[in-house]
Amino acid sequence: MLILLVFSAILLATAYHLVIEPLYLNPKSKIPGPKSYALTKWRLALEDFQGTRTGTIHALHQKYGPIVRVGPNEIHFNSLNALRTIYGAGSGFERTWFYRMFDAYGRQNLFTFHSVKEHSDRKKLVANAYSKSLMLKGPAAAMVQEKVSQYLALIKEQGDQPHEIFSSLHYFSIDAITQFLYGSQGGTSALKGDIQDRALLNDIIDPTRRYLSWFAVHLPTLTKWLYTRQGLTERLIRPFLPMQKPTTYTGIRKHALEASQRFQTAVEAKSDLRTAETIISRLWASHESVKGSGRQALDSLDIASECADHLLAGIDTTADTLLFLIWALSQPQNLYIQKRLIEEVRTIPRDALDSGTPRLDAIDKLPYLHAVIRETLRLYAPLPASEPRSLGADCVIDGYKIPARTVVNMSPYSLHRNAEVFEDPLRFDPDRWLGQTDKVALMNRWFWAFSSGGRMCIGLHLAMAEMTALVVAVYRDYSTSIAPGFEDKSPAITSRFELFYDETVPEIAEHTCMIKFTKA
Structure with a gap:
């Protein structure tokens, strides 16, 4: 009986965390958009892999309007007010970790700096x-x-x-x-x-550079591991690399x-x-x-x-x-x-x-x-x-x-x-x-x-x-x-x-x- 209660509690907690909270209780749940995108980041990642992200998001705007939830923690806008608020001078919004894949020689630069001051x-x-x-x-x-x-x-x-x-x-x-x-x-x-x-x-x-970009963004740890192997391990995994070297x-x-x-x-x-x-x-x-x-x-x-x-x-x-x-x-x-x-x-x-x-x-x-x-x-x-x-900040x-x-x-x-x-x-x-x-x-x-x-x-x-x-x-x-x-x-x-x-x-x-x- 105790095992059943523990299992039920785990199941409920999982359901709350993965379904109930993101779909109904999170402040972002009020934002229009497909439920599948709100549940998991991998739904949009699939569009990335297929090379259809931008066109798909545009179609979502046409269906849902100028604000669309495209991930559990990601929102896409298409309005002048949002443009001024997010990207206007002094907005306070900063670049995300996404841009770090453009670092060179282990150093950041104008394109990859997170903070406004460094930039x-x-x-x-x-x-x-x-x-x-x-x-x-x-x-x-x-x-x-x-x-x-x-x-x-x-x-x-x-x-x-x-x-x-x-x-x-x-x-x-x-x-x-x-x-x-x-x-x-x-x-x-x-x-x-x-x-x-x-x-x-x-x-x-x-053309395989697109797949390398996908792995670098969605599976950065794995990508780094794949491209830093040497010796026998490197030879074994070479056929499975998203893009062959030189990358x-x-x-x-x-x-x-x-x-x-x-x-x-x-x-x-x-x-x-x-x-x-x-x-x-x-x-x-x-x-x-x-x-x-x-x-x-x-x-x-x-x-x-x-x-x-x-x-x-x-x-x-x-x-x-x-x-x-x-x-x-x-x-x-x-x-x-x-x-x-x-x-x-x-x-x-x-x-x-x-x-x-x-x-x-x-x-x-x-x-x-x-x-x-x-x-x-x-x-x-x-x-x-x-x-x-x-x-x-909110x-x-x-x-x-x-x-x-x-x-x-x-x-x-x-x-x-x-x-x-x-x-x-x-x-x-x-x-x-x-x-x-x-x-x-x-x-x-x-x-x-x-x-x-x-x-x-x-x-x-x-x-x-x-x-x-x-x-x-x-x-x-x-x-x-x-x-x-x-x-x-x-x-x-x-x-x-x-x-x-x-x-x-x-x-x-x-x-x-x-x-x-x-x-x-």
Whole structure:
């Protein structure tokens, strides 16, 4: 009888903990959403594994409204009020443990810092280097124009043959960001055909990187154990690894570390490198070896990690946006958009040219170009998935009490597909950004391609400089069209666990986009 009572008590306690409390007694139980998601985090983890998380959450918003419970301790929002409350400047919400998988060399960086203060202190060291004024004139602008010229040379070399732009645009973005970060100590030459530099992108292209990301987020202890085994154990488990070695970003992180080490060696031999217009030179001013660096001095691995973070952030995002922009403009139904863009970029006056290339400050004044880029970022945001945050105290969002340490999320994907804000949201329509002032103002409030608040993308102006310069250069000299055989396909890019593509197109081509460039 006693055993039965004990067993019953255990069963009741388990039922209370796993079912009754989360579904009926927890403050989060009042938030709409499927019961299966409220019961266990593994329901959403299944969507992650299948690569359907972002689309599924968007469908849940369409069914349940702007607030949805997607886990026992996780809520997803899709409203302006939530956007301001969670991500606005001074909100107090901090990044969650999710971002720690982007640490490098055992050190945190701007992307992975949990606390607002740590992030702010580090950001102050480099923020000025990313300012818009420096992007439009000076060494950064010259660097971007140089890489654009090299991209045009690559197109010319291809001749009349279809051009695979997923790869070439990644060559452009990695060459630009490495030059900006490291200068001569780590700038790559993928556009010029350097085989080793092009090979740095191999582990980005590997589709199994999505499974490694899933294991790193949902089974971090197991993942760490799997990838730190040696000897016989390593050989036995190798077939079962989510992604075979070298894993995602291995080559890029190795390159970043070696570039940082070369910079340090060069500084020790020739100190004038510290005045170079690079991110690593700015960070080095706070290196522990520099007199006056203070209590918050950085060691060499801190600097290496920071630069590696900027490098990783600057490759896919810019390249993928340019990929979808050129692909969208090349669609037969969008050729009128391409024609209008061509007409605008070819009006740039001769006195705005520098060695035959339009200056970035002149490009910045082209309204239709910016409408095209903004529409691309809206419909094909390069980082479309959720951005998790948490707060150490109870709060109220959209009328619901949110307990302390609840994970809250929003995503550009859902924000940018609100049909009440963006009419016919799946249609590529740059003209929407040139419409009535009140409508454009509302869309701008919902536009979130670069995040917002203190955690807003620090590389915004560099990315815009790269994109505007390359688009202007291409469409001043060429028109583009979909290559034969690619007419009914959408390019697909990888972000975290998922593939993203144009959902209105019947077929997808992962990490491939075939475009024909026709000389004007």
